[in-house]
Amino acid sequence: MTVDRILPTEEAYELLDLTRDLAARELAGRADAFEARGEFPREILRTLGRSGLLGLPYPEADGGAGQPYEVYLQVLETLAGSWLAVAEAVSVHTLACYPVFAHGTERQRKMLPDLLGGELLGAYCLSEPQGGSDAAALTTRATRDATGWVVNGVKAWITHAGHADFYNIFARTGPDGARGISCLFAEAGTPGLHPQKPERTMGLRSSAPAQVVLEDLHLDADHLVGDENGGFRIAMEALDAGRLGIAACAVGLAQAAVDHAAAYAKERTQFGRPIAAFQGLGFMLADMSTQVSAARALMLSAARLKDAGRPYSIEAAKAKLFATDAAMRVTTDAVQVLGGYGYVSDHPVERWFREAKVLQIVEGTNQIQRVVISRSLTS
Numbered sequence: 001m002t003v004d005r006i007l008p009t010e011e012a013y014e015l016l017d018l019t020r021d022l023a024a025r026e027l028a029g030r031a032d033a034f035e036a037r038g039e040f041p042r043e044i045l046r047t048l049g050r051s052g053l054l055g056l057p058y059p060e061a062d063g064g065a066g067q068p069y070e071v072y073l074q075v076l077e078t079l080a081g082s083w084l085a086v087a088e089a090v091s092v093h094t095l096a097c098y099p100v101f102a103h104g105t106e107r108q109r110k111m112l113p114d115l116l117g118g119e120l121l122g123a124y125c126l127s128e129p130q131g132g133s134d135a136a137a138l139t140t141r142a143t144r145d146a147t148g149w150v151v152n153g154v155k156a157w158i159t160h161a162g163h164a165d166f167y168n169i170f171a172r173t174g175p176d177g178a179r180g181i182s183c184l185f186a187e188a189g190t191p192g193l194h195p196q197k198p199e200r201t202m203g204l205r206s207s208a209p210a211q212v213v214l215e216d217l218h219l220d221a222d223h224l225v226g227d228e229n230g231g232f233r234i235a236m237e238a239l240d241a242g243r244l245g246i247a248a249c250a251v252g253l254a255q256a257a258v259d260h261a262a263a264y265a266k267e268r269t270q271f272g273r274p275i276a277a278f279q280g281l282g283f284m285l286a287d288m289s290t291q292v293s294a295a296r297a298l299m300l301s302a303a304r305l306k307d308a309g310r311p312y313s314i315e316a317a318k319a320k321l322f323a324t325d326a327a328m329r330v331t332t333d334a335v336q337v338l339g340g341y342g343y344v345s346d347h348p349v350e351r352w353f354r355e356a357k358v359l360q361i362v363e364g365t366n367q368i369q370r371v372v373i374s375r376s377l378t379s
């Protein structure tokens with residue numbers, strides 16, 4: 001089903017057309033094979049990058065495409081319907097460009113055209129083996145030496161580990177808690193930065209995260225992004241926007257599941273009728289479709305607040321929470337609509353069901369989103 005979208009400019013309609021075309025040509029037919037092989041689609045991401053999709057919401061003056069967030073998210077949604085790992089990669093790269101964009105020194109910001117230009121890929125290293133939700137308790141330590149910083153510790157679950165060209169590393173440079181964390185920028189291949197083997201994940205196998213071991217990683221002083229001990233705020237600001245990216249991935253995945261399930265229900269017959277004709281099943285499809293529309297509306301309303309320069313972080317938390325829970329319910333129901341055929345890999349709903357799960361976990365679990373939302377109501 002084509003989603004009827006109201007976009008702010010003619011250019012945005014053209015961009016969505018281009019994305020649909022790219023997704024059909026470059027992604028849809030390849031996802032299953034790459035997922036089965038656990039192969040990271042680096043070249044495909046370069047192709048997307050050369051089409052301008054890796055720097056969409058950043059200003060043209062910095063090398064981005066100057067698109068409003070609401071347009072960028074609908075591009076992500078379109079990619080996610082074809083291949084979640086690729087959409088998530090675009091979202092994580094966009095997140096990884098944020099610290100230098102928003103807090104970089106003049107010299108660091110000179111790198112922006114390269115970071116946003118499409119050839120490079122970024123990683124965002126906040127989580128650690130002993131904790132992801134309580135990120136302010138991180139233990140990776142950066143200590144000063146004569147020329148800069150020496151970083152030691154282990155980062156966990158890092159998307160693009162081993163494939164990224166640059167890493168944002170959040171490390172302790174001061175006292176315990178959120179006020180003792182700094183953000184450091186490291187190029188891939190810097191001695192002491194060691195990506196490990198990919199995790200054996202339930203889904204997203206073509207872009208499985210990995211640990212990054214930091215062993216006497218030396219970074220010159222000018223690799224500090226933002227203020228010393230001001231890194232936690234940068235990490236949280238980046239995640240506010242990143243959560244909308246994850247919501248968009250969830251909406252795209254769930255829309256694909258509704259479309260596939262509805263098409264199947266029209267074809268499959270039981271008791272001499274298409275199964276879509278049974279009200280029990282039709283109502284299930286109606287609920288699935290309604291959840292996707294509601295998730296998209298919530299995501300876009302948060303994005304429009306961001307585009308208008310208004311506070312949006314609580315609305316982003318709600319959008320991430322609602323859209324990813326909806327994607328889990330919708331993909332679960334899509335499996336049900338297909339019956340036994342939903343449980344085998346001949347149809348993509350089996351993969352989408354496994355992939356939806358991770359969206360409830362990344363960039364703040366949905367329990368953490370509820371913590372954020374409930375605090376805003378009660379504090």
Ligand SMILES: Cc1cc2nc3c(=O)[nH]c(=O)nc-3n(C[C@H](O)[C@H](O)[C@H](O)COP(=O)(O)OP(=O)(O)OC[C@H]3O[C@@H](n4cnc5c(N)ncnc54)[C@H](O)[C@@H]3O)c2cc1C
Nearest residue numbers: 124125126127131132133157158159209362363364365367
């Ligand atoms: C595929 C994948 C990709 C990822 N990519 C990245 C990445 O690129 N960069 C990065 O930094 N991290 C990344 N992560 C890590 C992710 O952000 C963390 O897994 C997530 O934040 C949860 O942390 P945890 O796994 O340590 O779980 P924990 O924090 O140990 O949580 C375990 C459970 O306890 C619950 N819980 C914790 N605290 C509370 C609370 N206060 N109230 C209620 N419930 C609570 C959680 O919701 C969860 O259900 C990725 C993870 C995955 C699986």
